[in-house]
Amino acid sequence: MLAVLLLHLVAAVLAPVLVRWWGRTAFLALAVVPAAGFGWVLSRLRTVTAGGEVTERIPWVPALDLEVALRLDALSLTFALLVTGVGALVLLYCARYFEPDDEGSARFAGNLTAFAGSMLGLVLADDLLLLYVFWELTTVFSFLLIGGAGTKLAARRAASQALILTTAGGLAMLVGLIMLGETSGSYLLSEVIADPGSGPLLVAGTMLVLAGAVTKSAMIPFHFWLPAAMEAPTPVSAYLHAAAMVKAGIYLVARLAPGFAEVPGWRPVVLGLGLATMLVGGYRALRQNDLKLLLAFGTVSQLGFLMVLVGSGSRELAAAGLAMTLAHALFKSTLFLTVGVVDHATGMRDLRKLSGLGRRLPSLAVIGTLAAASMAGLPPLLGFVGKEAAFTALWDGGLPDRTAAAVVLTGLVLGSVLTAGYTARFLWGAFARKPGCADSDLVHPPGALFLAAPATLALIGLLAGPFSPLLEPLVAGYADTMPLLAPEAEKLALWHGLQPALLLSALTLAGGALLFVVRRGVFRTQRRMAVGASADEGYWNTLQALDRLAVLVTGTTQRGSLPAYLGTILVVVLALPGSVLLFRAPWPGEWRAWDSPIQALVGAVALIAAVLALRIRQRLSAVLVVGVTGYALAVLFALQGAPDLALTQFLVETLTLVVFVLVLRKLPKDITERHRPRERAGRGVVAVAVGALMAAAGAVAMSARTATPVSVDYPDAAYDLGGGQNVVNVTLVDIRAWDTLGEISLLVVAATGVASLVFLRRRTGSVDRIDPVQLARQQRTSRRAPRGQWLAASAVLAPERRSVILEVVTRILFHTILVFSIFLLFSGHNEPGGGFAGGLVAGLALVLRYLAGGRYELGEAAPVDPGLLLGVGLLFSGGTGVVGLVLGVEVLQTAILETTLPVLGDVKLVTSLFFDIGVYLIVVGLVLDILRSLGAELDREVDEDDPIDAAPGEVIAR
């Protein structure tokens, strides 16, 4: 079964290409795919009618208990035959429906084939969630098929309307399916139906699932999307909106009925909505002038009929329902295809203007009449058999409650009268010669291939009537799962003898004929009785109200001020966690003053610096005092017993200062005050409150530390598994390496962001190297003697901007610092250090070179693209994970390789070292990127007076 579904998938992917190669002929090849599915399903007929079933189960997401569980039983087989058979014929029909040069047919072919596959999956699925997946897939493809190329407003609106309605129902259904799955304890559809469980959750879940079925099958009050969807090309209407997609709801109800018909509320909802839909659909079909719309409302009406039959939960009605489903699919798709031929041949579908087509297209008229006769319930067609079976069933059984059965029977007879009426109107409208109306011209007379699909379907409908006893084993295979309420089970047959149902059938036909004869009166009455409101307008008003609400909510909450948003968040933090802290927190019973007096001293320095940062309005000084808090923090880290942290904090603080200076040199000296005193006071209150809250949280957190920490085994694990003595470093590169991988990825993004904010249109600028040719030219014009290039600045910096001593010292120290950084990197596994610290030290070395000698000195020091460093670093770190996998351990777990080399002796190599090298490269790349963009590029703009500004006319969103 999975193979058949995959075949559809492959065909759908290939379809656009095929159509581009072969034109519309490609549809013939595509039709083979559902035809193959049809053949496969048919080949299983014997197994299934013998009482067996075909199942396939493939695990998909074991953690979610989700599996591809497929099951073919009598019900699935019936629907699968319809889906594949009608699908194949509709694709065949498409080969002539589309013009050879139609633009959208490639996309259409792919969508339609994919839809056929999804629909087949839907009727085969035996897992609740898998069913839902296929269910939504059909919704999506239906959206694409209705919308078409998206150039027509009406088609767009119809498509989104169908999507919104069926998806809303689908989401309700998902919740319902989960409820049902949880109630019954299994997500296998067959097991859920066998034992649905009980309780209020079951009732709620059933109602939600019914909501899905009701929207999908266009029941009242959601019926209006189906007529609107007639914007789609006719093959889509014939397939999706007659045979397949709208039947999904019928299928689901039929599937659940054996287990759920007795659930409270099931019968009122299903029977009530079904009857109402049948009557309203038939009533509205009587006044349509567009043939396709007439059929669409007829479909709505018939779907209501089917819903009543399959939802009743009795053997005899279910059998009638299955037969009627087959009959409806056959005649309704035939009729749609017929209208398609009429539309194609004459270019119109208005039954007031069409005239004399019966004489001009006799074969089409025969096809259409056969199908219409089946719809009206004329013997000897399958429609008659199904309707007879339904009437017979309700006459003496069908529902547990006799009154309900009588009401339903009356409703069905009334609905059938309407059906016969609009059927006659359809035939008259499509084929009759009308007085005062010129005969319609045939622009494109249909060929044999164009008529093949409707002819086949009509013929099957004709033959299936007399041969209906052959369908009995299949229908019984499903219907026997439900209790028999009538005295005896009627078998499907054309002739049951003279009995009440036959009389009822005759009555419906007579009533239909009467409706047709007085059609003008009916039309006038309908116009007089028309009400202003409609479900369609209700839908539109609902959407409008939703939109207004959205504008209202957005307008009230989004005031556009970032401080206001932040303030709101902080106030909520104060209110919620704050109140919990006040009333529920375990307050510490005893306090210590400090760990050591130095701690208090350093803390005082940090606090004083923080207070100064609030008062100082000079940018550089403010940055410096904030830096002081950072350095103070480094000391606190060291006192707490965290040398790695202290080292990193110290290096980062220094680098931060440098970067600040690089940018602040371009800004004015002071920060202007933009806040009124009242605002400042408010901010102060919030700030003090948050500070108090966090201090209290810190104290409570400290005293609440009573459980054994998760890291208690880290030291041993670090040495035994990670092969290192520095526990923090091993934690970074092995135990929690996934965290680190995410964090260095963030650094790469930040570095790229910095560069793109400065360079705007490129990832990075070219590396500033001294060009020998240019240098030679300069030297010729200058009076100074040629100089060597040991110090790049000597050639490019003005003497007054240089400090030769600094340049020389830097130049001498540079390599030493680099070596030290590499030492930190390699020793980090066992001593304080590691990739972060090493990379920061190397970055500081580059900073020194840049500060001392300017941008050319930087180019000489690091003649590489920072993007390259970042990429290689990420590759190293990520690659280590893969290598670990190859060496037989988990992703990112350390593998230890030990070997003896001739000169070096015993060498112990841990793969996490390469992870750390990646971290090192990324940190260096980050620093280099910052220096390149915020340093060198800003210099270049000043030097060459070439600021990257917006080109005239260029719009920069800000």
Add this chain to the structure above:
Amino acid sequence: MTPTVVLPVIIGGLYAAGVYLLLDRSLTRVLLGFLLLGNATNLLLLSAGGPAGLAPILGYAEPEEMSDPLPQALILTAIVITFGIAAFVLAIIYRSWRLVRQEVIEVDEEDRRVAARSQTDADDIDPDDLAPEDRAAMHADTFAADNGDGDGVDPDLDVERRLARRYSGIPSDDVDLPPTRRRNR
């Protein structure tokens, strides 16, 4: 464990200063506030990670005497990330200054525009107002259309113009962005 007085006081002080700066409109001060908040949070994490101990390096200390290594590893990456973000915000400050000679968090124009749209509808038109060929299929067959007298729709006006006329005061999202102010050199 018994909490110290000093650490919560430092944490609270840094948080208070950080929040005060964060609520400023000047981007530089926001960034300084962000750094202070980062420092305060790192200290909070570390202090919640247990009392002071010896460095978590085997060979220097026994596992029982060590300070907890896990918060340290988390803080270490946090420090470096704070640096990366700070650099990014600085680049934003620079860009903002280059473009508009300001480094201020302005009021979001788009938000104000939405707030001003108190009673407008969505960008959709009542089906009855559409030109007949644009209506949903079932609307083409309403009784009004049967009468042939129409319902006041002027079919010449296309939909876009109709939308524009209805919402004349509100510019659409993709047109008329204010031109970028050129730098005076």
